[in-house]
Amino acid sequence: ETGKLSTLRLLRAEPTQDRTALLAFINRIPHERRLRWDNSSACDWVGVTCDDNRTAVVFLRLPGVGLIGTIPSGTLGNLSALRVLSLRSNRLSGPIPADFRGLALLRSLYLQNNLLSGSIPSGLTQLTRLVRLDLSGNNLTGAIPFAINNLTHLTGLFLQNNRLSGNLPPINIDSLVAFNVSYNRLNGSIPKILEHFSASSFVGNLDLCGGPLPPCNPFFPSPAPSPAANPVNGSSKKKLSKAAKIAIAVAAGVVLLLILLLLLVCLAYRRRRQRARDKAAKGTAAATAARSGDTGMTSSSKDDLSGGVSGSGTASAVAAAERNRLVFVGKGGGYSFDLEDLLRASAEVLGKGSVGTSYKAVLEEGTTVVVKRLKDVAVSKREFEVHIESLGKVEHDNLLPLRAYYYSKDEKLLVFDYLPAGSLSSLLHGSRGSGRTPLDWDSRMRIALAAGRGLSHLHTAPQVVHGNVKASNVLLRTDLDSAALSDFGLHTLFGTTAPPNRVAGYRAPEVLETRRPTFKSDVYSFGVLLLELLTGKAPNQASLGEDGIDLPRWVQSVVREEWTAEVFDVELMRYPNIEEEMVQLLQVAMACVAIVPDTRPDLPDVVRMMEEIVSRTESNDEGRRVVGSGGPSPPPTTTP
Numbered sequence: 125e126t127g128k129l130s131t132l133r134l135l136r137a138e139p140t141q142d143r144t145a146l147l148a149f150i151n152r153i154p155h156e157r158r159l160r161w162d163n164s165s166a167c168d169w170v171g172v173t174c175d176d177n178r179t180a181v182v183f184l185r186l187p188g189v190g191l192i193g194t195i196p197s198g199t200l201g202n203l204s205a206l207r208v209l210s211l212r213s214n215r216l217s218g219p220i221p222a223d224f225r226g227l228a229l230l231r232s233l234y235l236q237n238n239l240l241s242g243s244i245p246s247g248l249t250q251l252t253r254l255v256r257l258d259l260s261g262n263n264l265t266g267a268i269p270f271a272i273n274n275l276t277h278l279t280g281l282f283l284q285n286n287r288l289s290g291n292l293p294p295i296n297i298d299s300l301v302a303f304n305v306s307y308n309r310l311n312g313s314i315p316k317i318l319e320h321f322s323a324s325s326f327v328g329n330l331d332l333c334g335g336p337l338p339p340c341n342p343f344f345p346s347p348a349p350s351p352a353a354n355p356v357n358g359s360s361k362k363k364l365s366k367a368a369k370i371a372i373a374v375a376a377g378v379v380l381l382l383i384l385l386l387l388l389v390c391l392a393y394r395r396r397r398q399r400a401r402d403k404a405a406k407g408t409a410a411a412t413a414a415r416s417g418d419t420g421m422t423s424s425s426k427d428d429l430s431g432g433v434s435g436s437g438t439a440s441a442v443a444a445a446e447r448n449r450l451v452f453v454g455k456g457g458g459y460s461f462d463l464e465d466l467l468r469a470s471a472e473v474l475g476k477g478s479v480g481t482s483y484k485a486v487l488e489e490g491t492t493v494v495v496k497r498l499k500d501v502a503v504s505k506r507e508f509e510v511h512i513e514s515l516g517k518v519e520h521d522n523l524l525p526l527r528a529y530y531y532s533k534d535e536k537l538l539v540f541d542y543l544p545a546g547s548l549s550s551l552l553h554g555s556r557g558s559g560r561t562p563l564d565w566d567s568r569m570r571i572a573l574a575a576g577r578g579l580s581h582l583h584t585a586p587q588v589v590h591g592n593v594k595a596s597n598v599l600l601r602t603d604l605d606s607a608a609l610s611d612f613g614l615h616t617l618f619g620t621t622a623p624p625n626r627v628a629g630y631r632a633p634e635v636l637e638t639r640r641p642t643f644k645s646d647v648y649s650f651g652v653l654l655l656e657l658l659t660g661k662a663p664n665q666a667s668l669g670e671d672g673i674d675l676p677r678w679v680q681s682v683v684r685e686e687w688t689a690e691v692f693d694v695e696l697m698r699y700p701n702i703e704e705e706m707v708q709l710l711q712v713a714m715a716c717v718a719i720v721p722d723t724r725p726d727l728p729d730v731v732r733m734m735e736e737i738v739s740r741t742e743s744n745d746e747g748r749r750v751v752g753s754g755g756p757s758p759p760p761t762t763t764p
C-alpha cells in the first residue's frame with residue numbers, strides 16, 4: 125500500500141519551479157505546434173526529461189522545433205539542475221542570455237545552427253562542469269575568452285562558422301579532444317598548445333597562421349582591411365574632380381610611405397630580438413624592419429586599442445599593431461617578448477585571486493612569467509595606464525616588480541616575474557603533517573622581516589597603500605631575506621564593491637565600512653600575517669575557533685586567559701629558546717591589529733621593533749643562528 129502511494133506521489137510529483145521557467149520560455153517564443161506543453165506534468169512534455177524523483181528538469185532537448193527570436197532571459201537560466209540543454213537548429217537570434225551562468229550543473233550545451241549574435245558571454249566560462257560546448261554556425265562576434273580555460277572538463281569545443289575575431293587564446297585543457305574554430309575572423313598565430321589539432325580545425329580564418337596552417341609571415345598581425353572606408357570611397361569616386369583625385373593620390377603616397385616607415389622601424393626592433401621568424405625575405409626586410417616606433421617597450425599609448433575606428437588603411441594598420449601591444453613598465457626586467465609570444469605560451473592556472481586569475485606562462489624561448497588577468501577593472505584606460513606606470517616604477521628587493529601590462533576593452537593583463545618557490549601561504553599551510561618539513565622559526569622571522577621591509581618601503585617612498593597584504597601575496601625566493609610582497613596598489617583599479625570573502629581574514633574592521641584600504645589598514649593586515657606566522661593558523665580558515673571568530677580576536681581571547689603559550693604553532697615547539705622572541709613578536713602583532721586605526725604603529729616602526737627583536741637575540745644568544753645570515757636552521761629537537 126505504501127509502495128503504491130509513493131509511486132502515485134511520484135507520478136504526480138511536479139518540478140514546479142522548473143515548470144514555471146519552461147512556460148515563461150515557451151510563451152515568449154514562437155515555436156512549432158507539435159511542441160504542445162499543456163496541463164500535463166512538465167516531465168512528460170516533448171523535449172523535457174526530469175530526474176528520477178520528478179523534482180527537477182535535467183535534460184531539455186528542443187532541436188529543430190522552429191523556435192524563433194531571442195531566448196528570453198529569466199527563463200531557461202533558472203533551470204538550475206539542468207545537465208543537457210539543446211536548442212540547436214532553430215532560428216534563435218540575439219545574444220546568448222547572460223543568466224545561463226546559473227546553469228551550474230550543465231554538462232552539454234548545444235546552441236549550434238541558429239542566428240545567435242553578440243559575444244560569448246563570460247557566464248559560460250563559469251560553467252565548469254561543461255563537457256561539450258557547441259556554439260557553431262551562429263553569428264557570434266568578439267574574442268574567444270581566455271577564461272574558456274576555466275572549463276577544465278571540456279572534451280569538445282565547437283565555435284566554427286561564426287564571426288569571432290582577435291587572437292586565438294592558448295587553450296590548455298587536458299581533456300579537449302575535439303576542437304574547431306574554422307571559418308571565423310581570427311588572426312595571429314595558432315598557440316603551440318593547439319597545434320596538434322588538424323588544419324580543418326582552423327581553416328577559413330584569413331589571418332590565422334602557424335601550426336598546421338601555413339607559417340606566419342613576419343608581419344603580425346596582418347593588418348585587417350578597413351571595412352568601412354572602401355565602399356564609401358567607391359561610391360563617391362565618380363563624382364571626384366581631377367584635382368581631388370591628384371590630392372588623393374598624393375595623400376595615398378604619403379600614407380604608403382608612412383606605413384613603410386612604421387613597418388621598417390618595427391621590424392628593426394623585432395630583428396634585434398633575433399627571433400627565428402625574422403628570416404624575412406630581403407626585399408621585404410627593408411619594409412619589415414620598420415615597425416619599430418611601436419617597440420612595445422615604450423609606455424605612451426594614446427589610441428584606444430579596442431575602439432579606434434580608422435577609415436583609412438594606415439590607421440587600420442596602426443590600430444592592428446597597437447592592438448597587439450604589450451607595454452613594458454619600469455625597467456621591464458630585461459624581457460623581450462610581445463603579446464603574440466604570450467598568447468603562444470603554454471599557460472597553467474596558478475589560482476583565482478580576488479581581482480582575477482593568475483597564470484604561469486612558459487614562453488617558447490623558455491622564459492616563465494606570471495600573467496594576471498584582471499576582472500572588473502573600473503577605471504578608464506588612461507587612469508589604468510597612469511596608475512600601472514607608477515606602480516611599475518616601484519623598486520625594492522622585497523616587492524615583486526610589475527613588468528608589463530596589456531589593456532584592451534575585453535582584456536586587462538599584468539605581467540610579473542614568476543617566483544618558483546611559491547608563496548608563504550603554501551609553505552605554511554600546504555599539506556601539514558604529512559612528512560613535510562615545517563617552516564622553522566628563523567625562516568618565519570626572516571620572511572616576516574622581508575615582507576615588512578617591502579611594505580615599509582611602499583608606505584614611505586612611493587607612498588602606495590598595498591591594499592592586499594596576505595600570505596599568498598608573500599612570494600618566496602631561495603634567499604628568504606629576499607621574499608617579496610606582490611599585488612600591491614591594485615585596489616584602486618576596482619570599484620568599491622564589497623571585497624570578496626577570501627581577503628576577509630586580513631581586512632581591518634574599518635575597511636568594511638569605508639571600502640578603501642589605507643596605510644593603517646595595511647598595518648592591520650600585516651599584523652594578521654604576523655599572527656599567522658606565530659600561530660600557524662590561516663586567518664581565513666573557516667574552522668578558526670568554534671564560533672568562526674577571526675584570528676586577532678582568537679589570539680586576544682587566548683592571551684587574555686594567560687595561555688599565551690597555547691597560541692603558538694605546535695610546529696614551533698620543537699625549536700629551543702625561541703619563546704621570548706615569539707612573545708615579543710606577538711606583542712608587535714597585537715599592536716598592529718588594534719581596533720582603532722590611529723593606535724596602530726606605522727610600518728617603519730613595526731620593522732624597527734622586529735629588527736630589535738632579532739638583534740637582541742643575536743647578542744643574547746650567540747649559539748643560535750642569526751636571522752638574515754643565510755645559514756642553515758638549527759636541527760629540530762623533540763617536541764616538549
Ligand SMILES: Nc1ncnc2c1ncn2[C@@H]1O[C@H](COP(=O)(O)OP(=O)(O)OP(=O)(O)O)[C@@H](O)[C@H]1O
Binds near residue numbers: 482
Ligand atoms: N609571481 C608569482 N610567482 C609565483 N606564484 C605566484 C605569483 N603570483 C601569484 N602566485 C601564486 O598564484 C596563486 C594565485 O595568485 P593570485 O594573486 O591570483 O591570487 P591570491 O594571491 O590568492 O589573491 P589576490 O588576487 O587577492 O592577490 C597564489 O597561490 C599565489 O601565491
